[in-house]
Amino acid sequence: MYQTTYHRPATLDEAIKLGSNDEAKYLSGGQTLIPTMKQRLASPESLVDLSGLSELQGIRADGGSLSIGAGMTHADVASSAQVREMIPALADLAGGIGDPHVRNMGTLGGSVANNDPSADYPAAVLALNATIYTNKREISADSFFNGLFETVLEEGEIITRISFPVPSKANYQKFDSPASRYALVGVFAARTDGNCRVAVTGAGNDGVFRMEAAEGALSASWSADSVGKNRPDPDDMIVDLHGTGEYRAHLVNVLAKRAVTAA
Ligand SMILES: Cc1cc2nc3c(=O)[nH]c(=O)nc-3n(C[C@H](O)[C@H](O)[C@H](O)COP(=O)(O)OP(=O)(O)OC[C@H]3O[C@@H](n4cnc5c(N)ncnc54)[C@H](O)[C@@H]3O)c2cc1C
Known part of the structure; x- marks a missing residue:
């Protein structure tokens, strides 16, 4: 007590x-x-x-x-x-x-x-x-x-x-843990005044981070193709019983494309 x-x-x-x-x-x-x-x-x-x-x-x-x-x-x-x-x-x-x-x-x-x-x-x-x-x-x-x-x-x-x-386009895609609903990976993509920013939660060893490598291409052309093969380094990803670094890095790419398409 x-x-x-x-x-x-x-x-x-x-x-x-x-x-x-x-x-x-x-x-x-x-x-x-x-x-x-x-x-x-x-x-x-x-x-x-x-x-x-x-x-x-x-x-x-x-x-x-x-x-x-x-x-x-x-x-x-x-x-x-x-x-x-x-x-x-x-x-x-x-x-x-x-x-x-x-x-x-x-x-x-x-x-x-x-x-x-x-x-x-x-x-x-x-x-x-x-x-x-x-x-x-x-x-x-x-x-x-x-x-x-x-x-x-x-x-x-x-x-x-x-x-x-207020963005002109935005979408959040989350692949959640069915037990807690916390994000195993979550990707928020937004276009505001012509600038695109993509932020990732649930995945990074250092917490939330921006997917800067994809942002320039998205600012030029807002499409899933602009995300391309961009994904973070699996060594920088959280590894736990829910998923490996490789799995999370793959999910980041998949969810970023879905977010851009859905926005
Ligand atoms: C079963 C469960 C499932 C959850 N699932 C999710 C999920 O899917 N996604 C998700 O994002 N979150 C999830 N959460 C977390 C939830 O969103 C909490 O609400 C959030 O983490 C904390 O908000 P709170 O208002 O409860 O803060 P508190 O628990 O009251 O405080 C959290 C911390 O923030 C500080 N703090 C609080 N308010 C302020 C303020 N205004 N200024 C400065 N410091 C402040 C406190 O001192 C404390 O250190 C889940 C929680 C539980 C219990």
């Missing part, structure tokens, strides 16, 4: 004050943090629940972008008419996360802050070249993710919202 004090702040300022202690942890949907605590892999002295903060809520159009509050659940994003209209691939991605319980509790901010190498949202954040807003600064997608379960977030920093530029 260990003691944990639960706080439910009413404002972002109050949450930041409570979270500035090294031994505190922010809690959003709890879909990762609570199982981690149950397994004793984390034992924070205090939990600062972000779910009551109005500053982390809401979905709104913002110029050519769609701004989504960090506290919006996967179910909120999946069922939002605005997300469906502006970035249908993002609504589809959110609707394919886990099961109904996970989707009703888990949040955009929690998923992106956690940066699980098999999580879905990081692929969308990177492929859509999103901007992550925190209580301190704005961070571009390319400089946010920092390897497995690591990001550039500092102690006590809170993601408040994420702004996704």
Whole structure:
């Protein structure tokens, strides 16, 4: 047994004050943090629940972008008419996360802050070249993710919202584990203002990554043929009981072609 004090702040300022202690942890949907605590892999002295903060809520159009509050659940994003209209691939991605319980509790901010190498949202954040807003600064997608379960977030920093530029074409293809629904490989392909970006989750030893070798050809011609034989090095892929590096590298190529075709 260990003691944990639960706080439910009413404002972002109050949450930041409570979270500035090294031994505190922010809690959003709890879909990762609570199982981690149950397994004793984390034992924070205090939990600062972000779910009551109005500053982390809401979905709104913002110029050519769609701004989504960090506290919006996967179910909120999946069922939002605005997300469906502006970035249908993002609504589809959110609707394919886990099961109904996970989707009703888990949040955009929690998923992106956690940066699980098999999580879905990081692929969308990177492929859509999103901007992550925190209580301190704005961070571009390319400089946010920092390897497995690591990001550039500092102690006590809170993601408040994420702004996704609206693409002209986008699609997410996921080959999931039937047990957890996590991605064995997931590929998000997007074309925004003529620039193409392809991001891969579930596969890389260092977490989410861009398939830059295919992006130039796709920018010139958006077709499955432009993906060609491009695939990552199998030695850079995750190897586990679900698949070899060779298998994952092959899936990346197959799913990239499917995503481009479906978009
Ligand atoms: C059975 C199961 C199946 C799942 N399947 C999938 C799947 O298919 N695809 C997928 O992508 N995910 C999947 N997940 C994970 C799920 O999406 C979680 O919701 C997500 O990983 C964490 O979000 P959360 O809101 O629950 O965060 P929490 O568990 O509350 O927090 C996770 C971490 O993020 C930090 N944090 C939370 N919010 C913020 C914030 N706003 N700013 C800064 N730090 C913050 C916390 O301190 C903690 O370290 C699954 C989970 C389970 C239990």
